Amino acid sequence: MREAWRALYGVLTEKQRVALILIGLIIFAVGAGPLKAQVQAPEQAQEQASEQARQPAQAPAPEQEPKAQSHQPEPITTLEQGQVRLSELNSRWQQGMTPDSLVLEIDQLLETAERENLPELIGQTLEFLYGSLNQRRLYREGIVALERRFRQYERQLTPVHRVETEIYIALFAYELRELDKAEEIFARLFSATEDPRLRAVIQTNWANAKVDRAEFEAAIQLHLQATNYYREQQNNLKIAGIYLNIGSIFTRMEEPDKALEYYLLARDVAEGVEDPMLQITILSNIGVVYKQREQYDDALEIYEEGLRLSEEAGIPLRMAQNLLNIGNIKVDVGQPELAVEDYERVLEITRENQIPYGLALGYINITNAYKDLREFEMALQMADSAVFYADMIGLRSEKNSLIGMMSDIYEEQGDYRRALEYRKEYVEAFKELNDEEKRRNIAEIEEKYESELKDQQLALQEQDLEVAGLRNRQLMLVIGFLGLMLGASVFYYQSRNRYLQDLYDRNIELMRSEEAEEAAQAQDHVEGKRSSKTAGEGTAKDTVHGAVHGTAQDIAQDTTQDLEVFVDAKSEERILYERIVEKFRKERIHLNPMLSLRDISMSVNSNDKYVSMTIAENSGMNVSSLINYYRVDEAKKMIVAQPECTIQEVMDASGFNSRTTFYNSFRKVTGMSPSQFMSRSRYRA
Numbered sequence: 001m002r003e004a005w006r007a008l009y010g011v012l013t014e015k016q017r018v019a020l021i022l023i024g025l026i027i028f029a030v031g032a033g034p035l036k037a038q039v040q041a042p043e044q045a046q047e048q049a050s051e052q053a054r055q056p057a058q059a060p061a062p063e064q065e066p067k068a069q070s071h072q073p074e075p076i077t078t079l080e081q082g083q084v085r086l087s088e089l090n091s092r093w094q095q096g097m098t099p100d101s102l103v104l105e106i107d108q109l110l111e112t113a114e115r116e117n118l119p120e121l122i123g124q125t126l127e128f129l130y131g132s133l134n135q136r137r138l139y140r141e142g143i144v145a146l147e148r149r150f151r152q153y154e155r156q157l158t159p160v161h162r163v164e165t166e167i168y169i170a171l172f173a174y175e176l177r178e179l180d181k182a183e184e185i186f187a188r189l190f191s192a193t194e195d196p197r198l199r200a201v202i203q204t205n206w207a208n209a210k211v212d213r214a215e216f217e218a219a220i221q222l223h224l225q226a227t228n229y230y231r232e233q234q235n236n237l238k239i240a241g242i243y244l245n246i247g248s249i250f251t252r253m254e255e256p257d258k259a260l261e262y263y264l265l266a267r268d269v270a271e272g273v274e275d276p277m278l279q280i281t282i283l284s285n286i287g288v289v290y291k292q293r294e295q296y297d298d299a300l301e302i303y304e305e306g307l308r309l310s311e312e313a314g315i316p317l318r319m320a321q322n323l324l325n326i327g328n329i330k331v332d333v334g335q336p337e338l339a340v341e342d343y344e345r346v347l348e349i350t351r352e353n354q355i356p357y358g359l360a361l362g363y364i365n366i367t368n369a370y371k372d373l374r375e376f377e378m379a380l381q382m383a384d385s386a387v388f389y390a391d392m393i394g395l396r397s398e399k400n401s402l403i404g405m406m407s408d409i410y411e412e413q414g415d416y417r418r419a420l421e422y423r424k425e426y427v428e429a430f431k432e433l434n435d436e437e438k439r440r441n442i443a444e445i446e447e448k449y450e451s452e453l454k455d456q457q458l459a460l461q462e463q464d465l466e467v468a469g470l471r472n473r474q475l476m477l478v479i480g481f482l483g484l485m486l487g488a489s490v491f492y493y494q495s496r497n498r499y500l501q502d503l504y505d506r507n508i509e510l511m512r513s514e515e516a517e518e519a520a521q522a523q524d525h526v527e528g529k530r531s532s533k534t535a536g537e538g539t540a541k542d543t544v545h546g547a548v549h550g551t552a553q554d555i556a557q558d559t560t561q562d563l564e565v566f567v568d569a570k571s572e573e574r575i576l577y578e579r580i581v582e583k584f585r586k587e588r589i590h591l592n593p594m595l596s597l598r599d600i601s602m603s604v605n606s607n608d609k610y611v612s613m614t615i616a617e618n619s620g621m622n623v624s625s626l627i628n629y630y631r632v633d634e635a636k637k638m639i640v641a642q643p644e645c646t647i648q649e650v651m652d653a654s655g656f657n658s659r660t661t662f663y664n665s666f667r668k669v670t671g672m673s674p675s676q677f678m679s680r681s682r683y684r685a
Helices: 002-011 014-029 034-059 060-068 081-095 097-117 119-135 139-156 161-173 180-190 197-213 216-232 236-252 258-268 278-291 296-313 318-332 336-352 356-372 376-392 396-413 416-466 471-534 537-542 572-587 595-602 607-619 621-641 647-653 659-672 674-684
Strands: none
Touching: 034 318, 081 119, 097 119, 097 139, 119 139, 119 161, 139 161, 139 537, 161 180, 161 197, 180 197, 197 236, 216 572, 236 258, 236 278, 236 572, 258 278, 278 296, 278 318, 278 572, 296 318, 318 336, 318 356, 336 356, 336 647, 356 376, 356 396, 356 607, 376 396, 396 416, 396 595, 396 607, 396 621, 471 621, 471 674, 572 595, 572 607, 572 621, 595 607, 607 621, 621 647, 621 659, 621 674, 647 674
16 A cells, blocks of 8 residues: 555646645545445446547447348359459448448458468458558558558468569558558568569669659669560550659659650650550640640640540549639630630539539639639639638638738729728638637637536535445545555556656657658759759760659459559659648648648649648648748747747747647647647657
């Protein structure tokens, strides 16, 4: 008991020690009846909270999994039966099966395949595991699960499946930006296998890591080496994809002429390929280059061809994208009245096919066009619709930009009262969002407080009924309870401190890793620029080869054929996203408290909607979340470097102008509050 008290005192603050002593005195005074009532309420609340915390990750388990187990599936003795089981698992996965349940079923299937001596089924099952977890971007869980099962079943795998499974592990490592690990696997596999198909697959994916290291020449060389195999197989689909990738590399190298050369080669090769999505993507990249070179007629012709292919293939989203590009070119050449027609078609297509994001972009573009035409009434009508759809799908930044535009229009019309109203709404938008969140938090606290009051009233009533005849039993219960409470408290605070310390260590490790990676990338970029200038005629004698991106095969497609495409071509959106990230990392634009989507767009010479779309597609975050992510990163660095600084100083220096936003963003990114992070930094210092 003494050791328990000492351990507890070691982890409690002074206020908590006083509170604990007072609780003990109150318990001895009032007896075991109230003790029992008062103890059960928080225990029940804790059980409910634990149950609620568990439910999101295991929601399907209580209902779905018993159903899956109750139908007693047929035993598997052949490869065909195993493939049927994989198809069933795929259907359940698409319907929301949890990762834990999937892995459990996978392990059962692997055990069966091993017992029945079905090595082909083992390889296909591991391939299915990769495709499923990759589909939901569960990269960390995927690499852990795949490495463990690869070690367990490596000897039972066929040589081809053994190489393929290690390629999957390398792809997970690449997605986690563990480039050293990915390249080590690719290099080892390339040296160990003689299979030309597998070597081509390895080359196209190995080049992906090379591109991320800015080793562009090496990436191009690997790509072109892979085309040798695909040319022998007369696989124009793969060759066109490789040329598209090479064009994307040259775009990233800011060599538009070379990029256009390979995009045009990709278009020529893809003419006989029945893959409209590939052809449309190639045309989109060609159009971007033409537009950058201000060859507007050529760009317009290309986008119109892409529109025709999209219409023939019946792909509404691509139709809308090409029409937006066509309209934007017409605006660039001073023909907004013609662009309005294209934007109206965008609205018609996206409305018919229920594409809210397309509707939002269509209304935003048509609003700008009407504003350029000085048709202010129509611009205001379109802006109202744009605000509606932007608000519906959560494009808060775009919505605020539209409100600011409406303020400008009213000002040009001389309606200064409305201009002022919209300007105030524009300025107060983020504050309103924070206030709404604050109100929700207050309501939750009030509800919990009322519930706690009811529990206390019930406890008092129970106390009045039991006090009279339970004095002797009270003392024993109190002693036992205090012992349990002390042990539980010690365990809780120690566990909590370990958990917070682990969180802090992981954040520090991640921060150091990112700093080292940024420094390495900067050095690699400088060396890459220097080597590209001195290469001269020597590189002209070599065959240029490489790769950028492939995509992991769809789960429902043929597993062997799908292996050959893992990485998609780096589109112009990816290149723009890397420029945006560079603005944050190198120029630290996030330190500006008033940083907006418009500021980011201007810094990368693009437009608001395109920048917003690019950020969403490449980071999975909206503009505000991305800005706050880098502000939190800045705050962590400042706290580690200056642990004695105050929360307010950190908040101001990192670009936040709202304490609520700062706390919420910091906890979302790090898993800790700023004060918890700071206290551990001070302790370490």
